[in-house]
Amino acid sequence: MTNKIVVDCSTGDVQEIALTAEEIAEREAMAAEYAEQKAAEDAKKAEQATAKKALLTKLGITAEEAQLLLS
């Protein structure tokens, strides 16, 4: 059973409560949305790495040499 912790700030009571079916569904939906955005982020990162590599090849220099130029 998966629990959530709820702290009632008006009383100080702390309760561990089992998730409802609706909360489980909401949790899965939020996780799916995050996974989707994370995948997009990873794809963007891979695309940038590929473009960077292609540019270095075109310029005929290494990443270290490019770094030196920018320093």
Added chain:
Amino acid sequence: MATTYTLISSVTVGSGGAASIEFTSIPADYTDLLVKLSGRSSRSAAVAEEFLLTFNNNGSSYSEKQLRGDGSSVISQSFSGSSIQQVAQPGAGATASTFGNWEFYIPNYAGSNYKSISLDGVTENNATQAYTYLEAGLWSNSAAITSIKFSAGAYLAVEHSTAYLYGISNA
């Protein structure tokens, strides 16, 4: 400079972990809120995993802009959706028994404007890949914030994760 800094409530996750930590019935007595969160995700083989932040159990109208370092590069990016979703904590793939450290500042939480939030945090990992975050968040909702929830996504906040909620008054 704030003249008062009051601990409203705190919680430590017990054995078995928790899917979420939620502060409810937050009093409107203060000017700003501050949350300090130290967490770790149960996600196996992950160096880091996100916790998700929502207010008032409302799952819409969140956006965030982020500057993130991962130990070898820096990236700037934006997100929007059903939560503030880039609250990374160490996962089970990070150095054992380490926890992330985050701070959330929420000014004018009880007012009727949209709610801005500044976040900064780090994951922990005794290796190159560890994350540092500086973020600006916005909840485009005019309701007073009466509850704050940190969800561990599809995973759990592990035992010994902690959250402290402070109220800050400007007078």
